Amino acid sequence: MTETTELQSGLFSAADVLRSKMDANEYKNYLLGTVFYKYLSDSMLYYAAELEGKEKASLEEAQKIYEDNATDSDLIDELKDTFGYVIQPESTYTNILKSVDDHSFQLNQLGDAFTKLESFGAEFEGLFDDYDLYSKRLGNNAQKQADTIAGVLSAIGKLELVKTAGDSLGDAYEYLIGQFASESGKKAGEFYTPQKVSELLSRLTLVGKNYKDGMTVYDPAMGSGSLLLNFKKYSDAADRITYFGQEINTSTFNLARMNMILHHVDIASQHLRNGDTLDEDWPAEEVTNFDSVVMNPPYSLKWSAADGFKEDPRFSAYGVLPPKSKADYAFLLHGYYHLKYSGAMAIVLPHGVLFRGAAEGKIRQKMLESGAIDAVIGLPANLFYNTSIPTAIVVLKKDKQDRNVMFIDASKNFEKAKTQNILREKDVQRILDTYEKREDVDKFAHLATFDEIQENEFNLNIPRYVDTFEPEPEIDLKQVAYDLRQTSQEIKENEHSLVSMLKDLTSDDDNIMDGLNDVIKDLEDAD
Template sequence: MADNETKSLYQALWNSADILRSKMDANEYKSYLLGLVFYKYLSDKMLLHAANLLEEPTEDLNIAQKLYEEAYADEEVRDDLLAELQYDFSYTLEPNLTFTALVNDIHKGKFQLEDLAQGFRNIEQSSEIFENMFEDVDLYSKKLGATPQKQNASIADVMKELAVLDVAGHKGDMLGDAYEYLIGQFASDSGKKAGEFYTPQPVSTLMTKIVLQGKENVKGFTVYDPTMGSGSLLLNAKKYSNEPGTIMYFGQELNTSTYNLARMNMILHGVDIANQHLHNADTLDQDWPTDEPTNFDGVLMNPPYSAHWSAEKGFLDDPRFSMYGVLAPKSKADFAFLLHGYYHLKDTGVMAIVLPHGVLFRGAAEGKIRQILLENGAIDTVIGLPANIFFNTSIPTTVIILKKNRPTKDVLFIDASKEFEKGKNQNILTDAHIDKILDTYIKRQDVEKYAHVASFEEIVENDYNLNIPRYVDTFEEEEPIDIVSLGKELVDLNKEIKEAENAFLAMLDELEVTEETKDLIEATKAVFR
């Protein structure tokens, strides 16, 4: 995809958000904008495919709309056409409810919100794949306008902006990446609320490359994210696999709105419905998946940090947690999430999880869990990331890499906390920073002031504390002060000051002395004597 094409698509999408920005915050208007983009995508894709089925292929939506209307009016043609569309896409729309038809109605002054609402319902009821997909798009919200007419006008204005987008003509990844761009922008706009649905791309890239390292050519690679948000972390696997069409995605998300974003995101990235296995539920409360497959080649996680959970005693019998004898504290579910993900990791798999640094050194139950993981050789690598690289927190975070059946119990520590590019609101990991971390991870060797491979004995000596500064010394000694050179600088500086004073006094002598300035000049000269 050409850069200028990307920019124009991004700009058009972002411009359409301007209409809603003054009416509601980003956390609310993202549902409208992303929902309408998705509806247009489904509508346009269906229209262009219908033209192909009618053996009159075209890329012009208005021509495709006219062909579809004519075919729909012919009973003999209509039934076969709708059956084929339903088979190929799992949904159909009546000709008057397509995005193209609704925009034409807007230009004629005939548009009614109820028609769009009916289009949403038609898609949602056509297949369980689309069930409740548009439930967050409240077309009758007072925030869109105090009257039905104003609500109508607000949505119509957004649709007119979106109408220029050629969303169906692009490859799935192109529109999917634009969608990712918007989600990232919303995350930036909505700050703390964004953490529930978005992991910044550089962090996603690093984690995914580690999980896929050496397995880029594997067919049928399975990847699991039990706190998937909008699915961006999962979908990175598609970018770095050489067999992207064969990847099987498994994801769970508690927040229904965010879960729906992930479903849309998958479809917009061109992921086959058969390859999507997404679930809307509480990951910790009830284990999922429990039907085959239950273990995966890669586990990627960015769970909510130090979240509360029930930690009820019954969980001690849960196979995810039972072997550790204790549970993560009620006020800090970090290890509960980690153990859940690790439980679902294949013996040959790799897991990457982002957590706050507290999991590396906190004691009590967390210390016991950490000790058992280390004794089993589960913790492979600990990577310290810079502060302020996430939208929902400014704290520094750590990426922990876990594996099963390792031949060793040593741990690689990488301190990448000081290597970043300063951004406007967030610090940024550049490609060069990511490549350096990845190269260090692969080589698994000591790098002065950056990385250290700690033996198990070393870790035991540190009482199973994994705090990175215990293993990687990044202290920089200050340069010794050169007294002779400093003295010479002071002499030169005093000389310059004296010369400047003399020049200034000479200027004062040249001033015309009057009764008004006489006292001021004398007082000024006195300062320099």
């Protein structure tokens, strides 16, 4: 079993402590928050031991070393400079776990530890707001609540979170988020994009690009941050990426912050904001500075569409605003506005953006006339936890030399798993290869010229460009007649057998026998 798989298994089994008490959308806050605090605590303890020349110390040994040197101002300064925080000896996860083991644990120990950590600056502020230590879901009194939390601390306490290979902890954390999303169902839409869809979006913006000298990436509706973190895996500038992300839901925003740290992203490389992407443009200082923009925004969300937005530089060039009832194009235009001239953007939206008229039709036409839309990729239905509708990826660029659009119909390429459809690696790779080659593939892809699109009145509905029709096989009427005769014969034989069995039945009740004889007579008359 690989290290990542072991971690995944251990983290997910720890959820058993909470599963019977609340649904996944609630207990994820406890489990993920506990993992995060243990990681921060263990990282600091191991480093403190290393500074004292004990590189191979266990956590228990590191705790003792730290306790013995906690008054050393040079050590404390070094820890603060390295991590941006210092956890006091009595507040480390290891020390709190001791109180769990000797049955002296009190909720205020963990609450005080969280409060002290959050005081170290804006990057830690509010991270544990959703970790409600006194929730009645944990138990109907303080002791039962403490016992439940102690169970979580004990389960997570068995796992090694720091001395893992590469991003194995971050990958396990992503797996855990995915499992919570699967259990949460529709509630998961606000924080989770299935990993293969997330991977596809990020990789589409990297096709044909070279960012060895570094790059900037932006997700204006970042959820748990998975789209942004994929660049760390697939970009050739993994250690030179600056991440920008905005999220309106505070709980989900905190989840993304934790996710970034657990994937070893330096605080200095993170620019994350809790805010409304549409109502207030952000970042204001770097309006066109992103090499890659990726997004899976909430679909057909209502927004204000106030007249003042007509002067907003994100929307002013199009003459109209996206309708109040559907903010899909508002998100698209926001992301496109912030895209660097040489960059690429990929966004997932409902199919309606491809063909709806009125204001959306005018925006779409203007974007097509300027060559902004590079590709339209149809995805399978039922990929997401919050909706079963089929969706499409729109890829956009600012430096295209033509106005052609690559259409890919990948709606039939998936694997069915339980109640969801999932993209496989081969499905993702086929889409990427086809997008890069920009060549027609029978019943799968078509490179449409601007003239074709214009003839279709700027309607981008995929079936207009990719013909996936499969003719029904011809029916052999002779075979049908033969099959009918065979079926009729089998029915007669079965009826004869049934009559024979019924004649063997007897009863002392005259009514029953009369009824039985009527059934036998009906079957024999029908023969």
